[in-house]
Amino acid sequence: MRRKNNLYLFGMVAVVFCFMLFTFSSISFAQSAIKIGLPIAITGQLSGYGIGEVEAAKIAVEEINAAGGVLGKKLELIHYDTASDHRQTINIVRKLIQQDKVTLICGPLASQEAKLTFPIIEEAKVIAMSPSSLAPGLTDGYKYCFRNTAAEDKLVPLCVEKAKELWKIKKAAIFQVQDDPYGKGMGEEFKKSLAAKGIEITIILPFNQKETDFSAKVTRVLATKPDTMVLAGLYNEQSLIMLEARRQGYEGSFLDGAGFTSPKIIEIAGDAADNSLFISTWSMERKEAKRFVDAFRKNTGKDPQQSDANTYDIIKVFANAIEMANSYTDTDALQKALRNVKNFPGPSGILGFEQKSGDAIRKGYPTIIKGKKYILLED
Amino acid sequence: MGFLLQQLINGFMLGATYSLLAIGYTLVFGLLKLLNMAHGEVYMIGAFFGWTIVTMIHLPIYLALLGAFVIGGILGIIVEFFCFRLVSKDYPLASMLSTIGLGVILQNFALVFSGGEMVRFPEMLRTSNFYIGPVIISEVHLVIFGIALCLMLMLNILIYKTKLGKSMRAVAEDKNVASMYGINVNVVTMATFFISSSLAGITGVLTALAYHSITPFMGVEQGLKGLAVIVLGGLGSVSGAMAGGIILGLSEVIAIAYLPADFTGYKDAIAFAILIGILLFKPTGLFGKFGLEEKV
Numbered sequence: 001m002r003r004k005n006n007l008y009l010f011g012m013v014a015v016v017f018c019f020m021l022f023t024f025s026s027i028s029f030a031q032s033a034i035k036i037g038l039p040i041a042i043t044g045q046l047s048g049y050g051i052g053e054v055e056a057a058k059i060a061v062e063e064i065n066a067a068g069g070v071l072g073k074k075l076e077l078i079h080y081d082t083a084s085d086h087r088q089t090i091n092i093v094r095k096l097i098q099q100d101k102v103t104l105i106c107g108p109l110a111s112q113e114a115k116l117t118f119p120i121i122e123e124a125k126v127i128a129m130s131p132s133s134l135a136p137g138l139t140d141g142y143k144y145c146f147r148n149t150a151a152e153d154k155l156v157p158l159c160v161e162k163a164k165e166l167w168k169i170k171k172a173a174i175f176q177v178q179d180d181p182y183g184k185g186m187g188e189e190f191k192k193s194l195a196a197k198g199i200e201i202t203i204i205l206p207f208n209q210k211e212t213d214f215s216a217k218v219t220r221v222l223a224t225k226p227d228t229m230v231l232a233g234l235y236n237e238q239s240l241i242m243l244e245a246r247r248q249g250y251e252g253s254f255l256d257g258a259g260f261t262s263p264k265i266i267e268i269a270g271d272a273a274d275n276s277l278f279i280s281t282w283s284m285e286r287k288e289a290k291r292f293v294d295a296f297r298k299n300t301g302k303d304p305q306q307s308d309a310n311t312y313d314i315i316k317v318f319a320n321a322i323e324m325a326n327s328y329t330d331t332d333a334l335q336k337a338l339r340n341v342k343n344f345p346g347p348s349g350i351l352g353f354e355q356k357s358g359d360a361i362r363k364g365y366p367t368i369i370k371g372k373k374y375i376l377l378e379d
Numbered sequence: 380m381g382f383l384l385q386q387l388i389n390g391f392m393l394g395a396t397y398s399l400l401a402i403g404y405t406l407v408f409g410l411l412k413l414l415n416m417a418h419g420e421v422y423m424i425g426a427f428f429g430w431t432i433v434t435m436i437h438l439p440i441y442l443a444l445l446g447a448f449v450i451g452g453i454l455g456i457i458v459e460f461f462c463f464r465l466v467s468k469d470y471p472l473a474s475m476l477s478t479i480g481l482g483v484i485l486q487n488f489a490l491v492f493s494g495g496e497m498v499r500f501p502e503m504l505r506t507s508n509f510y511i512g513p514v515i516i517s518e519v520h521l522v523i524f525g526i527a528l529c530l531m532l533m534l535n536i537l538i539y540k541t542k543l544g545k546s547m548r549a550v551a552e553d554k555n556v557a558s559m560y561g562i563n564v565n566v567v568t569m570a571t572f573f574i575s576s577s578l579a580g581i582t583g584v585l586t587a588l589a590y591h592s593i594t595p596f597m598g599v600e601q602g603l604k605g606l607a608v609i610v611l612g613g614l615g616s617v618s619g620a621m622a623g624g625i626i627l628g629l630s631e632v633i634a635i636a637y638l639p640a641d642f643t644g645y646k647d648a649i650a651f652a653i654l655i656g657i658l659l660f661k662p663t664g665l666f667g668k669f670g671l672e673e674k675v
Contacts, residue, residue, distance in 0.1 A: 043495035083495065178644060206644045212590050212597065215389040216635035217643065223382050236497050236592075243591050247517055249508070268499045268592055 033076040034328045037096035037105040044084025045236050048264035049132050050109050052308040059295050060315035070319045089113040097124045103329050106314045111135035111182035118145040125331050131310035134258045135185040139358030144335055146358030148310040152257050155279040155364050156189040159255055160197050162366045163277055167253055173226035174204045177233035186257055187232035202226050214244045228253045239268035246272040261306040266372050276369040281362040282306035283376055289347035313346040381513025386636040392520050394628025395527040399582040400601055401608035401620035403575035409551040409615030410571045413474055417458050417482035418579055419602020424485050425451045425580030426593040430500055444584050451580020455572035489595035497594045500587040523585045531621055547571055611654050613664030
């Protein structure tokens with residue numbers, strides 16, 4: 001009897017041993033692709049930006065892999081939906097770094113998420129580049145964290161200047177979101193720029209995300225008779241404020257930055273969004289953009305927005321950096337290679353990256369929403 | 380003067396939706412001395428159902444209102460059956476917890492349906508404005524206010540002038556005595572839930588019309604405010620719910636209108652501070668009659 005028991009035990013251990021061998025070897029097979037983390041929301045209040053970004057990243061990866069990949073390996077996107085929950089984003093970024101062992105992250109999406117995860121990413125010495133975080137100062141002092149957007153503190157003065165030129169604005173009211181760093185930062189930038197250009201700020205009203213009833217706030221703002229309204233926030237609340245303002249007879253303009261770039265604003269606000277001005281860093285007209293625009297239209301049936309073009313170029317500039325550094329794991333070499341980029345040929349138009357921060361150097365294009373379309377204004 | 384008038388109108392509009400929702404809570408509370416915590420989610424489902432009718436089946440808006448009314452009522456009966464009738468009366472809190480659970484289930488369905496985003500509710504009424512002096516009243520608001528008033532009027536007639544209403548009041552006062560008089564308590568309970576939840580459903584569509592957008596989370600904050608309103612107005616009192624809703628709406632709007640701009644973020648704190656203040660002087664709420672002594 002004893003002998004049979006021993007045999008049984010040996011058999012079990014052997015089976016477990018073989019199973020472990022198999023599992024470990026399959027893991028080493030998977031390393032033959034270069035993994036890029038994609039912590040981008042496709043549900044929740046950021047999905048208006050995120051859905052397009054994920055599509056753009058997929059297009060870039062397909063193109064690169066079809067042309068033979070990078071350093072002989074294919075690129076693989078590891079996408080997790082953050083559901084627009086910034087605590088979830090932290091968990092997902094940790095997972096990408098510790099479990100999936102990525103060395104490159106295309107994301108996070110929003111300034112709120114980047115603010116919370118950049119310290120984690122920097123400490124892990126992983127490269128990250130966000131396509132759509134525009135809070136001023138977000139990447140200052142970071143070595144490994146970048147963003148393929150210009151800092152809004154460079155774009156807001158241009159916006160105010162253009163508004164003055166177009167509409168001779170003299171008085172401005174500001175709606176400033178409180179619980180989002182991008183919106184709050186935009187509000188501060190507009191306060192500075194408007195004051196610097198001699199425009200009177202009639203009132204600054206705070207609001208929070210997920211607010212739905214703006215009737216009393218808009219009534220109060222309109223009583224101060226502003227020529228323009230700064231909507232420092234994100235598309236959900238911006239659309240509602242636009243609708244309410246038009247309902248109460250407001251005929252002036254709206255100002256912001258990248259918050260206006262989600263087509264959901266046009267979808268929800270419709271004609272109420274007319275005369276919304278912002279400085280885009282994206283121009284569909286550029287000839288370098290044509291191939292991407294066509295591919296994006298084919299895949300999604302929609303025109304690509306600023307954040308979509310940014311995401312596409314992030315993947316492309318990552319691939320380029322890997323080739324330049326001849327490695328996808330040496331992140332020190334990768335960040336050097338990124339900072340050496342000059343006039344990167346791609347739809348978003350990366351002129352380079354800053355040395356003291358991770359911001360991209362980009363050109364600004366004044367853009368206006370009219371007749372449910374984005375219209376580029378001639379410089 | 381024009382500014383104040385405009386803000387008062389804003390306040391009445393906001394208050395009307397609070398009232399409609401609160402009436403539903405108070406009907407159920409008056410009857411069972413328990414809260415239907417799924418009420419806010421029924422309101423939200425009503426809005427989504429109306430959206431489906433309008434954008435997917437392309438039927439006119441009054442059918443959406445009617446549809447949401449009916450769907451609300453049906454959901455109410457489901458809540459009554461699964462959360463109250465089947466749960467033993469020895470565990471009243473278990474019923475309330477079940478309604479919370481049902482609310483989460485409803486919210487989950489809506490989340491998956493909409494992808495968690497804000498969904499646009501199209502303009503269904505002519506967006507024309509009436510200008511009375513310095514005040515702007517939009518057609519949308521008139522319709523909403525009109526419907527709200529009608530519903531409250533119909534409810535009053537139902538409760539005070541019909542046999543069913545009489546039965547409802549009887550069961551609310553004392554269930555056992557009422558059944559001794561031959562009133563079918565189960566039928567009355569079902570009817571109460573139907574009315575309460577159908578009001579929530581139609582209010583959902585009215586809100587969607589006013590704000591052009593619906594989200595799966597719209598029931599949460601409204602539900603909370605609704606609870607505050609019934610406490611303010613008096614638990615179980617329908618006129619209390621109506622008055623309380625208007626008072627809460629007005630307080631919020633006046634706070635936004637007259638506080639220093641930086642402090643308008645405290646509008647909810649102010650509104651609820653007023654609530655606490657009123658309760659300090661009249662703990663049963665404005666029109667309430669149910670104190671602890673009633674149970675004796």
